[in-house]
Amino acid sequence: MIPPGDASGDRNLEAAIGRVLRLGVLTSSACLGAGLVITLASGSTGVAGGLLTAGLVILLATPAARVVVSTITYARERDWLFVALTLTVLAELIASSIAARVFRFH
DSSP, rough: OOOOOOOOHHHHHHHHHHHHHHHHHHHHHHHOOOOOHHHHOOOOOOOOHHHHHHHHHHHHHHHHHHHHHHHHHHHHOOHHHHHHHHHHHHHHHHHHHHHHHHTOOO
C-alpha cells in the first residue's frame, strides 16, 4: 500500500485514466469522422453506419473504462476501500445498462 501523503500513486492513477480517456476519445472521433466522411461522400449507410455506431459505443464506454482502470489501480495499491467503492460504481453502471436494455420504454 502506498503510504499516505505519497503522491506517486495519485500520479499513476491520473496518468492511467488520462491514457484511457485520450484513447477512447481519439478512437471514437476517428470512427465518427470516418463514418461521416463516408456518408457524405457516397451516401451509403452500410459501412458508415457501422463506424458511426462504433464511435458512439466507444464514446459511451469510455467513462466505464475509466472506472475499470481506477479499480485495477486501487487493487494494485491495496486500497481496498476504494476498490469496493469503484466496484460498486461499476456494478451500478452495468445494472443501469442492463435495465435500460431490458426495460425499454417507447
